[in-house]
Amino acid sequence: MPELWMPGAQxxxxxxxxxxxxxxxxxxxxxxxxxxxxxARPADxxxxxxxxxxxxxGGRAVAPHILWDPWTGRICQFVxxxxxxxxxxxxxxxxxxxxxxxxxxxxxxxxFPYCRVGGRTYARLxxxxxxxxxxxxxxxxxxxxxxxxxxGRPENCTRNERTWETKSGWYPHAxxxxxxxxxxxxWPDFPTTTANPAPxxxxxxxxxxxxxxxxxxxxxxxxxxxxxxxxxxxxxxxGFGRYYSVGPGPKLGPADVKAYExxxxxxxxxGAAATWPPGPTSWNKLQVPNV
Numbered sequence: 001m002p003e004l005w006m007p008g009a010q011x012x013x014x015x016x017x018x019x020x021x022x023x024x025x026x027x028x029x030x031x032x033x034x035x036x037x038x039x040a041r042p043a044d045x046x047x048x049x050x051x052x053x054x055x056x057x058g059g060r061a062v063a064p065h066i067l068w069d070p071w072t073g074r075i076c077q078f079v080x081x082x083x084x085x086x087x088x089x090x091x092x093x094x095x096x097x098x099x100x101x102x103x104x105x106x107x108x109x110x111x112f113p114y115c116r117v118g119g120r121t122y123a124r125l126x127x128x129x130x131x132x133x134x135x136x137x138x139x140x141x142x143x144x145x146x147x148x149x150x151x152g153r154p155e156n157c158t159r160n161e162r163t164w165e166t167k168s169g170w171y172p173h174a175x176x177x178x179x180x181x182x183x184x185x186x187w188p189d190f191p192t193t194t195a196n197p198a199p200x201x202x203x204x205x206x207x208x209x210x211x212x213x214x215x216x217x218x219x220x221x222x223x224x225x226x227x228x229x230x231x232x233x234x235x236x237x238x239g240f241g242r243y244y245s246v247g248p249g250p251k252l253g254p255a256d257v258k259a260y261e262x263x264x265x266x267x268x269x270x271g272a273a274a275t276w277p278p279g280p281t282s283w284n285k286l287q288v289p290n291v
Contacts, residue, residue, distance in 0.1 A: 002142035004080035006066065008135060008230070008289055011237045012052070012076050014060045017083040019099070024168035025144040026101040028176060029154070030064065030087055030108045031125060031184040037114035042121040045071075048110055052076050055108075062086050064106035066136070070125065071110075071117060073132030077237075081105060081143055091178045095161060101168070103143045107136065109184060124186040133188050135289075144168065147190040151175035154187050205230060205288040213277035219257050224250045226291040234286050235259040238266075 005011050032051055037043035048069045055063040055078055064087040067076045079085050087106045088097040098104060111125045122128055141147065148169035151157050157175035164177050173181045205227055212227075214220055232248020235241070235256075243259040257276045264274040264282050273279075278286075 005237055006077050006139040008233050009075040009077045012056050014056050014078045020084050021099045023101050025103050027105045027140045027145045027170045029184045029187050030173045031111040032108050033112045035112050042114045042116045045115040045117050064108045066107040069110045070128040070130045089179045105140050126186045130188045134191050154184050205290050207280040207283045210277050219276050223252050228252050230288045230291050234288050
């Protein structure tokens with residue numbers, strides 16, 4: 001079964017979950033468009049942290065499922081996949097835009113036209129690095145959303161309500177009935193496979209053995225590895241982010257140990273079985289993405 005919370009994303013559950021109506025699975029891409037800029041007058045991009053705080057605070061009434069930073073690949077999820085979110089206008093008496101599908105996954109890309117990042121101006125979302133897009137697409141696709149634009153790509157789309165009601169795929173905000181926004185204006189292509197792809201890496205990081213996590217009888221504090229970053233992000237996604245004041249990062253620290261021990265207790269382990277280091281069973285259940 002696909003995961004309710006995207007693997008690797010920060011989980012920031014704002015509550016207020018409500019079911020969808022069923023039907024063809026959909027994804028709705030947006031851009032945050034929180035400033036109006038032009039080629040002649042570009043503006044600095046609003047920080048990711050500001051939008052994350054907005055959607056989890058004063059803006060939770062219009063929060064999407066996902067906030068995506070295409071420069072860094074950071075992703076935050078506010079409600080589970082099977083809940084409706086609230087980023088679309090939903091007029092009474094018509095299609096229930098936020099609920100019209102088995103899932104209606106709404107994704108806000110951190111972007112506005114002619115935003116300025118690192119001294120460079122970006123006119124279109126597709127001009128950005130689009131980091132994290134492959135992972136984001138894979139998660140959306142796992143929920144049965146077709147790799148199609150039934151009402152047209154963002155650059156040239158319509159708001160055909162019949163198509164919206166009957167076909168699975170990606171619907172730009174500009175292609176959703178009852179709405180008048182014109183975003184996202186562009187969106188990256190769906191990932192494709194090559195005729196002779198390289199051998200696939202394992203999907204999840206294999207258990208590296210107890211010695212990897214230890215320095216003698218003590219946790220290997222200070223040891224650096226991208227595996228620790230990936231592990232910490234999975235622990236955050238599983239709901240144990242309260243142990244981190246910063247990070248997760250590549251250096252093993254007390255927050256990682258406390259979060260992992262809490263995760264093991266959530267699996268039913270007690271006593272010494274719940275303490276550091278990780279064991280192969282809990283590690284494999286955590287499903288740390290391959291690094």
